[in-house]
Amino acid sequence: MGGSLFALASAPGRGAIAIWRLSGPDVAAAIKALTRRPLPGPRIAALRLLRDPASAALLDQALVLFMPGPASFTGEDMAELHTHGGRAVAEAIGAVLARLPGFREAEPGEFSRRAFLNGKFDLTAAEAIADLAAAETEAQRRQAMAQAGGALAALYDGWRDRIIQLRAHLDAAIEFPDEDIGDPLAGMANALATLRAEIGDHLTDSRRGERVRDGLTIAIIGAPNAGKSSLLNAFVRRDIAIVSPEAGTTRDAIEAHLDLGGFPVILIDTAGLRTAEGAIEAEGIARARARAASADLVVALFAADAPHDAETLAMIDDRAIVVTSKVDLGGLSPRAMLAVSTKTGVGMDALIGALTARVADLLADRGAPPPTRARHREALTNCIAALDASAATPLPELAAEELRVAADALGRIAGRIDIEDMLDAIFRDFCIGK
Numbered sequence: 447m448g449g450s451l452f453a454l455a456s457a458p459g460r461g462a463i464a465i466w467r468l469s470g471p472d473v474a475a476a477i478k479a480l481t482r483r484p485l486p487g488p489r490i491a492a493l494r495l496l497r498d499p500a501s502a503a504l505l506d507q508a509l510v511l512f513m514p515g516p517a518s519f520t521g522e523d524m525a526e527l528h529t530h531g532g533r534a535v536a537e538a539i540g541a542v543l544a545r546l547p548g549f550r551e552a553e554p555g556e557f558s559r560r561a562f563l564n565g566k567f568d569l570t571a572a573e574a575i576a577d578l579a580a581a582e583t584e585a586q587r588r589q590a591m592a593q594a595g596g597a598l599a600a601l602y603d604g605w606r607d608r609i610i611q612l613r614a615h616l617d618a619a620i621e622f623p624d625e626d627i628g629d630p631l632a633g634m635a636n637a638l639a640t641l642r643a644e645i646g647d648h649l650t651d652s653r654r655g656e657r658v659r660d661g662l663t664i665a666i667i668g669a670p671n672a673g674k675s676s677l678l679n680a681f682v683r684r685d686i687a688i689v690s691p692e693a694g695t696t697r698d699a700i701e702a703h704l705d706l707g708g709f710p711v712i713l714i715d716t717a718g719l720r721t722a723e724g725a726i727e728a729e730g731i732a733r734a735r736a737r738a739a740s741a742d743l744v745v746a747l748f749a750a751d752a753p754h755d756a757e758t759l760a761m762i763d764d765r766a767i768v769v770t771s772k773v774d775l776g777g778l779s780p781r782a783m784l785a786v787s788t789k790t791g792v793g794m795d796a797l798i799g800a801l802t803a804r805v806a807d808l809l810a811d812r813g814a815p816p817p818t819r820a821r822h823r824e825a826l827t828n829c830i831a832a833l834d835a836s837a838a839t840p841l842p843e844l845a846a847e848e849l850r851v852a853a854d855a856l857g858r859i860a861g862r863i864d865i866e867d868m869l870d871a872i873f874r875d876f877c878i879g880k
Contacts, residue, residue: 455879521564555876670718
């Protein structure tokens with residue numbers, strides 16, 4: 447995994463500009479070889495001709511930036527080549543870079559991984575960089591920016607420091623029993639209870655951080671021909687689901703990703719709820735029920751010409767927004783909060799507003815930064831378990847060991863202790879060149 451790296455950091459394909467990133471001990475020599483001129487000043491853009499060092503063939507005219515380490519993103523010597531964005535130019539430059547001594551093409555996330563290993567930022571900030579690159583809504587951008595700025599690491603490091611201090615008091619009592627320190631376990635009971643409560647409150651956030659990253663799910667349920675597929679198409683403003691007078695055309699769940707008021711949402715069209723007429727439809731209905739059961743919100747549709755659908759009525763709970771569809775046909779469901787017609791557009795703005803309000807309430811910023819990944823939640827759960835074990839043991843030596851386990855669990859989130867076994871899994875989901 448050593449040596450020098452290069453990667454096309456901009457999106458592949460035709461464009462005005464392509465940006466190449468280079469990092470490692472061979473960068474300065476590579477820039478001199480490509481330009482046949484001295485290095486430009488640190489962080490100063492210089493216009494240079496790029497040539498193949500082997501043949502002297504002209505490759506392109508580019509802006510060249512050199513960023514000597516350790517004052518660079520990775521902490522190593524880095525460079526960027528801002529070239530023209532044609533496919534042929536990219537292929538030619540990529541082929542030349544691959545032949546440079548000491549260079550190889552970077553794996554996904556390898557620049558960020560080197561930055562982490564060189565102490566440029568902690569692991570939560572590295573994850574936030576990946577989230578920023580993938581952000582599609584304002585809520586995702588805000589959350590990733592707060593995490594990249596160190597808010598999450600500061601919270602976890604603060605808890606870890608307090609645990610380490612408690613363990614230090616226990617160690618002092620164990621190592622110096624003749625000193626008049628008193629009962630160390632009794633002295634730390636309140637502090638442990640306070641810590642446990644704070645971390646527990648942090649975990650009981652209904653997975654808000656993960657929902658913002660991945661999208662809040664909304665399942666559309668209803669009888670066959672209630673208008674579920676038409677509603678999905680109306681939301682995305684294109685025909686992604688088949689609409690037909692024939693009942694049962696939707697057999698599997700169809701998903702669409704939306705931005706509702708700056709929040710990410712996954713809207714799911716499901717099979718119509720009824721007594722199945724075959725094995726395939728039965729499987730589709732079973733999947734519809736499962737998706738509705740796991741969804742964050744549910745839109746329960748009742749067609750105006752069939753407002754008393756018992757199957758759908760049985761699935762209404764506090765997550766549901768009850769809607770009468772096809773109101774252009776006349777009639778309303780007695781349970782309906784809203785009435786819409788995808789044919790005429792009546793009521794669609796009200797439904798979008800109601801859904802946006804519910805989503806905003808579920809994903810609203812609560813002040814403290816939330817855990818954003820399953821691994822954060824797992825580590826925090828392990829920390830709480832160790833704190834509980836420490837509080838329950840009558841022996842200072844065992845209590846101190848449980849505090850070490852609790853501190854290590856928090857340390858693994860930000861990468862403060864050995865986490866080599868996690869790095870491949872974390873960085874492989876990054877973009878090439880990041």
